[in-house]
Amino acid sequence: MFFLRFLAKRIVAIIITLAAVIAISYIMMYASPGGFMSTTQIATALAPLAAQDPVAYQKVMEQFQQRYGLNLPLWHQVLLYIWHSFTFNFGNSMENPSITIMSQLKSALPISVILAFASVVVSVVVGIPMGIIAALKRNTWIDYTVTTLSMFGQAIPSFVLAVIFVLIFGVVWQNVLPVTGWGTFSEAILPVISLAAGNIGVVARYMRGSLIETMRQDFIRTAKSKGVKYWPLVFKHGVKNSLTALITVIGPQFAFTVVGTVWVENIFAIPGLGKVINTAFTNFDFPLAITAVFILGATIMVTNLVVDLIYAWVDPRVKLQ
Amino acid sequence: MAEALLAIDDLRVQFDRGEDEVFAVNGVSFSIAEGEALGIVGESGSGKSVTLMSALGLIRENGKIKSGTAKFQGHDLLKMRPRQLEDIRGRDIGVVFQDPMTSLNPVMRIGDQIMESMLTHQYAGRREAFERTLQLLHEMGIPEPKARFRNYPHEFSGGMRQRIMIAIALACEPQLLIADEPTTALDVTVQMQILALLQEQRQKKRMSIAIITHDFGVATNFCDRIIVLYAGQIMEMADTRQFLRQPAHPYTVGLKNSIIEIGQRDRQLSPIPGMAPTLTEPPKSCSFASRCPFATERCRSELPALREISPNHHVACHRAEEVLAHAI
Amino acid sequence: MAIAVSQAGPVAAPKRHSQFYLGWKRFSKNYFAVAGLVWVAIFFIVGIIGPWIAPYSYKDADFLAMHTGPSWKHLFGTDTVGYDVFSQILFSIRYALEIALGATCVSFVIGVILGLWAGLAGGIADVIIMRGVDFMFALPSFFFALILVVLLGKGLGPMMLAIGVPGWAGYARLIRSLVLSMRNGEMVEAARALGASQSHIAFKYMFPNVVGSMVVSLAFGIPYDLTAQAGLSIVGMGLNPPMPSFGNMLAAAGENILGFPWLLYFPAGIFAITLLSFLFVADGLQEAFSPKGGM
Numbered sequence: 001m002f003f004l005r006f007l008a009k010r011i012v013a014i015i016i017t018l019a020a021v022i023a024i025s026y027i028m029m030y031a032s033p034g035g036f037m038s039t040t041q042i043a044t045a046l047a048p049l050a051a052q053d054p055v056a057y058q059k060v061m062e063q064f065q066q067r068y069g070l071n072l073p074l075w076h077q078v079l080l081y082i083w084h085s086f087t088f089n090f091g092n093s094m095e096n097p098s099i100t101i102m103s104q105l106k107s108a109l110p111i112s113v114i115l116a117f118a119s120v121v122v123s124v125v126v127g128i129p130m131g132i133i134a135a136l137k138r139n140t141w142i143d144y145t146v147t148t149l150s151m152f153g154q155a156i157p158s159f160v161l162a163v164i165f166v167l168i169f170g171v172v173w174q175n176v177l178p179v180t181g182w183g184t185f186s187e188a189i190l191p192v193i194s195l196a197a198g199n200i201g202v203v204a205r206y207m208r209g210s211l212i213e214t215m216r217q218d219f220i221r222t223a224k225s226k227g228v229k230y231w232p233l234v235f236k237h238g239v240k241n242s243l244t245a246l247i248t249v250i251g252p253q254f255a256f257t258v259v260g261t262v263w264v265e266n267i268f269a270i271p272g273l274g275k276v277i278n279t280a281f282t283n284f285d286f287p288l289a290i291t292a293v294f295i296l297g298a299t300i301m302v303t304n305l306v307v308d309l310i311y312a313w314v315d316p317r318v319k320l321q
Numbered sequence: 322m323a324e325a326l327l328a329i330d331d332l333r334v335q336f337d338r339g340e341d342e343v344f345a346v347n348g349v350s351f352s353i354a355e356g357e358a359l360g361i362v363g364e365s366g367s368g369k370s371v372t373l374m375s376a377l378g379l380i381r382e383n384g385k386i387k388s389g390t391a392k393f394q395g396h397d398l399l400k401m402r403p404r405q406l407e408d409i410r411g412r413d414i415g416v417v418f419q420d421p422m423t424s425l426n427p428v429m430r431i432g433d434q435i436m437e438s439m440l441t442h443q444y445a446g447r448r449e450a451f452e453r454t455l456q457l458l459h460e461m462g463i464p465e466p467k468a469r470f471r472n473y474p475h476e477f478s479g480g481m482r483q484r485i486m487i488a489i490a491l492a493c494e495p496q497l498l499i500a501d502e503p504t505t506a507l508d509v510t511v512q513m514q515i516l517a518l519l520q521e522q523r524q525k526k527r528m529s530i531a532i533i534t535h536d537f538g539v540a541t542n543f544c545d546r547i548i549v550l551y552a553g554q555i556m557e558m559a560d561t562r563q564f565l566r567q568p569a570h571p572y573t574v575g576l577k578n579s580i581i582e583i584g585q586r587d588r589q590l591s592p593i594p595g596m597a598p599t600l601t602e603p604p605k606s607c608s609f610a611s612r613c614p615f616a617t618e619r620c621r622s623e624l625p626a627l628r629e630i631s632p633n634h635h636v637a638c639h640r641a642e643e644v645l646a647h648a649i
Numbered sequence: 650m651a652i653a654v655s656q657a658g659p660v661a662a663p664k665r666h667s668q669f670y671l672g673w674k675r676f677s678k679n680y681f682a683v684a685g686l687v688w689v690a691i692f693f694i695v696g697i698i699g700p701w702i703a704p705y706s707y708k709d710a711d712f713l714a715m716h717t718g719p720s721w722k723h724l725f726g727t728d729t730v731g732y733d734v735f736s737q738i739l740f741s742i743r744y745a746l747e748i749a750l751g752a753t754c755v756s757f758v759i760g761v762i763l764g765l766w767a768g769l770a771g772g773i774a775d776v777i778i779m780r781g782v783d784f785m786f787a788l789p790s791f792f793f794a795l796i797l798v799v800l801l802g803k804g805l806g807p808m809m810l811a812i813g814v815p816g817w818a819g820y821a822r823l824i825r826s827l828v829l830s831m832r833n834g835e836m837v838e839a840a841r842a843l844g845a846s847q848s849h850i851a852f853k854y855m856f857p858n859v860v861g862s863m864v865v866s867l868a869f870g871i872p873y874d875l876t877a878q879a880g881l882s883i884v885g886m887g888l889n890p891p892m893p894s895f896g897n898m899l900a901a902a903g904e905n906i907l908g909f910p911w912l913l914y915f916p917a918g919i920f921a922i923t924l925l926s927f928l929f930v931a932d933g934l935q936e937a938f939s940p941k942g943g944m
Contacts, residue, residue: 017787025796032800151681155928156921157876159883163899163917171910218423221379225418226438226489227411230403237426244428259789263883266900274884281795282885293796297788304787316473317427 010308014301015086021297022085023078025290030074049097060097067091085294095285104276104288109295111182111272112265116257116299119192120250123199128246130200131207132239138212146204153201159263162194166267182270191268195260199253206249210242217241244315251307255300262296325352325392326497326529327376327414332389334368334375334553344600345371345384347553350627353497358523358530360540360547360561362576364597368553369533370501377414377499378406393497411438415490419502421482425474431485432458432470435492444493457488461518480511487518494526501533516543537576541565549573552600552608555627559634569636569645571613607639615640615647672861675937682933685926692923696746699739706736726911737893738915744894748808749874753867755813756874760820767821768828778821785818791877795886803889812877816870823866827859861938868934872927879920895920 043050043061050057064070069080084091090101134146169190170179178187214220215238223237265274273292280289312318334346346368353359363369374380376391376398391398393413398406410416418424426434432454439450451470458466461484474482483503490498500519504512520543523530534540540547540561547564549556549572557570568574575593595612607613610620619639627637630645638644676682725734767778785793793815801807840849875895881887882896890897898916 014787017784020784021788021792024793028796028800033802148681151928151932152925155872155925157880157924159880159899160917160921160924163913164921167910167913167917218418218420219426222416222418222424222486222489223426223437224379225377225410225416226492227407227409227441228437229407229441232441237429241426241428255789259791259880262791263880266883277795278884281799284799286799289796289799293792297792300789301787315428317475 010305014298014305017301018294018297019082019086022082022290022294025293026078026081027074029286029290030077046094046097060092063092081290085291090291091287093280093285093288095279095283095288101288101291105273105291105295108271108273108276109299111270112258112261112274112296113299115188115191115195115261115265115270115272116254118188119195119257119260120199120254122192122196123203123253124250126196127200127203128207128243130204132211132234134204134208135211135215136234143208147208150201150205153197153199154205156197157263158194158198158260159267161197162191162264162267165190165194180269182268182272187268191264191270194264194268195257198260199257202249202253203246207242207246210245211238214238214241244311247307247311247314251304254303254307258296258300326355326357326394327531328352328390328392329372329376330390330392332372332375332391333387334371334380335385335387336381337383337385341601344603345553346375347600347604348389349550349553349555350389351548351555351558353529353531355496356527356529357546358520358532358544360544361531361533361550362535362537362540362547363550364535366597366599367550369535369550371553372550373499373531373533374501377410377416378403379410379416408442411495412442412444412493413495414497414499415493415495417483417486417490417498417500417503420506421479421486422506424486425482427474429473430471431474431477434474435485435488438489438492442493453492454488457492458485460522461485461488462514463488479507480514483507483511483515484518487515487522491522491526495528497529497531498523499531499533502535503532504539505535512539519543537579549576552598552604554604554608555635555637556609557634557636557638558627563631563634567634567645569630569634569641570609570638571615571640571644572609574644607637615644672937676933679933679936681929682937685929685933688922688926689930692742692926693746695739696742699743703733703736703739705733725915726909732891732893734898734912734915737898738919741893741895741898741916742919744805744888744892745875745878747805748812748878748888749871751806751809752811752813752816752874752878753870755809756816756870757820757867759814759817761824763817764821764824765828768825768832775825779825782818782822785815790815790818791880794877794881795884798881798886803887805888805892808878808881808888811881812874816874819870820866823862827862831859865931865935865938868927868931872924872931875920875924875927 046057046060049060067084069077072080088102090105093099093101093104130146130150134143137143166179169177177189178184179190181187182191215234220233220237223233228237261272262274262277264270265272266278269275273296277289277292277296279285280292329352330350332346332349333344336343336345349368349372351359361369361372371380371384375384375386376393378398386399389399393409398409401409425431432451435454435457436447436450439445439453440447444450445453454470455466458469463469463481463484469477474485477485483506487503490500498519503519504515507515516539519530519532522528532540532543541564544561546558546560548558549570551572557564557568557573559569564573565577568577572593579593593612598608598611600608604624606622607616607620607625610616613620615638617640623639625637625639627635628641629635630641725738727733763778763781767775794811797811797814798807801811878887878894879896879899882894883900885900887896887900888894895916898912899920901912
């Protein structure tokens with residue numbers, strides 16, 4: 001019961017936030033000089049079509065009029081747009097009116113999601129052991145190496161790393177790993193590493209700090225006083241306590257990674273949502289742009305909710321509220 | 322006197338603080354007999370916890386044992402390899418710590434925490450350990466042991482958690498229980514219950530208890546024998562009765578005078594002026610001299626040795642006899 | 650039933666240094682942070698004098714020397730249109746700094762105003778502002794920046810606003826928590842109990858704390874804004890060409906990399922080292938001045 005109320009509250013919050021995001025985007029694009037949603041602006045956008053096929057142009061034009069409620073007052077347009085978005089009725093792209101946005105998302109979204117999740121998984125799998133080793137070997141060269149590498153990973157944005165990878169594997173060691181495309185395992189390696197590097201740094205540093213802090217706690221001394229051996233002490237008492245705290249950084253890291261996918265996809269020419277965002281924004285294809293942001297935002301917030309649920313499940317002290 | 326269970330001899334412990342070193346324990350020697358309740362009394366920073374915790378290998382990394390022996394049943398704990406010491410901790414020597422709020426693992430069920438030491442030491446099999454845990458919880462006065470087994474520490478009150486701590490320490494029926502400020506973090510009424518519980522368990526199991534406390538009252542109520550530590554040195558060591566009747570060290574006199582006892586509302590409370598020192602050099606004179614009303618030139622230049630002024634009554638004071646005379 | 654010990658007695662007062670002095674001493678022991686600071690300082694100096702020492706204008710393409718490798722004439726080579734990469738970098742540093750500093754100022758000013766308002770006024774204003782903070786934290790501010798670029802355009806000023814405006818939430822939350830901790834902080838309570846005057850409390854205790862936390866959060870903010878700015882270029886929403894920027898160079902180099910790798914060595918290298926230096930400095934400041942705080 002308690003749990004259901006928490007869930008309902010969070011889902012309502014997500015819906016409100018997403019609605020606000022759509023409203024803000026819509027209003028901004030409405031007000032922008034490049035212009036959303038005035039008949040003349042759409043006419044300009046569809047000019048090529050008009051030249052080619054005036055009948056089809058007229059049809060598309062009417063569709064737009066009706067769909068976006070262009071004669072209605074702004075607030076009504078906004079509500080209409082929000083309603084369309086939440087019913088997954090995204091309409092057609094402006095740049096390419098024959099293609100539905102839904103079909104574009106269907107092929108692009110899974111790629112971005114796989115990319116983001118893969119890099120979060122890699123960063124956790126690599127970062128946690130790195131952090132544990134650094135913490136246990138504190139103030140040795142191993143620790144210094146891990147912390148310095150983590151700083152590098154954290155400081156250098158994924159797109160710079162991606163560009164450097166393209167330089168290394170596209171120019172120096174050609175044919176070792178592919179630097180463009182998507183679909184095979186080897187094509188995923190460089191993008192995932194570019195995205196994971198920063199997260200590995202964050203996870204490793206957080207894990208290190210957290211484990212060092214945990215190993216200083218009184219309950220570790222209690223466990224020692226019971227005669228618990230070193231490795232059970234480190235893992236059952238130390239790492240387990242640190243891990244629960246680590247879960248809290250996964251959520252923000254995921255959001256950070258999603259932004260990273262937008263960048264990295266553009267550098268490695270991966271046909272994901274990032275590429276869609278690029279073309280949508282540069283072509284002023286606003287329905288597509290808003291929808292892409294909407295979908296990424298929803299993915300991030302739902303993931304955060306799941307992370308919170310996992311946290312509550314793992315740490316008995318956390319109460320959902 | 323019965324045979325010594327734990328005999329500590331000339332223990333010296335230093336802590337490296339980077340810019341300087343702290344001399345926490347400076348040549349402490351004493352023993353705990355089988356079945357005895359020993360009180361180790363001192364202010365914070367007097368080295369009272371460090372003395373016993375260093376023998377068990379439970380001090381922080383920057384603490385170094387410089388010399389001494391700590392013979393438990395004839396074997397020197399300080400020379401043992403970590404593995405051997407792990408076998409003794411929890412099985413032969415149990416420890417109860419001060420703060421029950423932070424001394425229990427927050428993400429582990431309390432039942433598992435109690436069972437852990439039994440399983441580690443192969444004291445009992447899984448099933449047996451489970452039964453014994455329920456039994457222990459019951460003995461500790463925790464209602465509904467079966468239901469509580471699966472609870473986490475944050476679902477208990479402070480007093481209850483301290484009972485769980487004691488259950489953990491007693492799980493393998495150790496011969497020696499070290500209780501480091503077991504009641505300090507608790508309410509006064511709960512303090513009494515916990516002490517009574519310890520006393521009861523001690524009589525039932527015939528184990529030795531070493532209580533480390535800053536509370537002279539707790540020590541005199543609970544212990545057969547008391548050691549007073551100051552600046553990492555023993556100031557006075559005697560039977561409790563002797564302590565109450567004939568304190569021979571000015572510091573002990575001060576401690577005794579600073580106790581508030583029920584029904585003594587009119588008595589003048591006389592605190593000891595000054596603060597306990599933190600030694601950054603080994604002591605060359607009496608550490609208490611700066612706060613001592615009896616101090617002379619000799620006290621400020623010569624380190625008083627611990628000497629036996631009457632049978633089983635040891636004092637480290639140049640002017641012990643005069644103190645005795647003065648007090649009477 | 651406890652030992653009562655009075656805390657009086659002669660205690661030698663240790664020599665007192667200001668918090669800033671102590672912080673600086675801790676900072677200067679951190680070699681990474683000092684090295685980072687040196688690079689950041691160079692970066693700033695180049696940012697100021699860059700346009701004067703640049704051998705070519707960023708607008709003048711040398712059509713006779715398109716995509717040539719590094720030479721004495723063109724230190725870092727030229728790009729596909731014949732722009733001198735060295736000059737482009739000098740101008741990029743200038744614009745990158747202008748945008749990053751401007752954006753950080755915008756975030757900071759909005760954050761301070763809203764944070765102060767929330768903290769001091771409390772009540773409904775506090776609730777609304779903190780809801781706004783939650784909203785901003787729910788999604789990456791990069792998305793908001795992207796949408797703002799659509800509205801504002803791709804000039805220098807618009808870039809500052811597009812990156813700066815969505816960044817207010819962190820500062821607002823920090824300032825609000827500082828205000829609240831000042832009003833009912835234990836330290837202030839203690840100082841007041843000892844009879845310290847209001848202004849004395851403000852300058853001696855609050856001011857260093859607040860400045861420490863703010864400096865640290867600003868130090869983390871600048872590299873973040875540098876990254877956001879280049880990230881916008883990567884998705885084609887960065888500073889309008891031909892104005893040079895690291896993001897544009899990286900994005901362009903990504904496309905032309907196979908033939909002309911020198912287009913990449915210098916921009917990518919300098920940009921990476923700069924961000925690393927900023928992070929080292931920020932990290933060093935955090936450790937030196939506000940061990941717990943930050944954003």
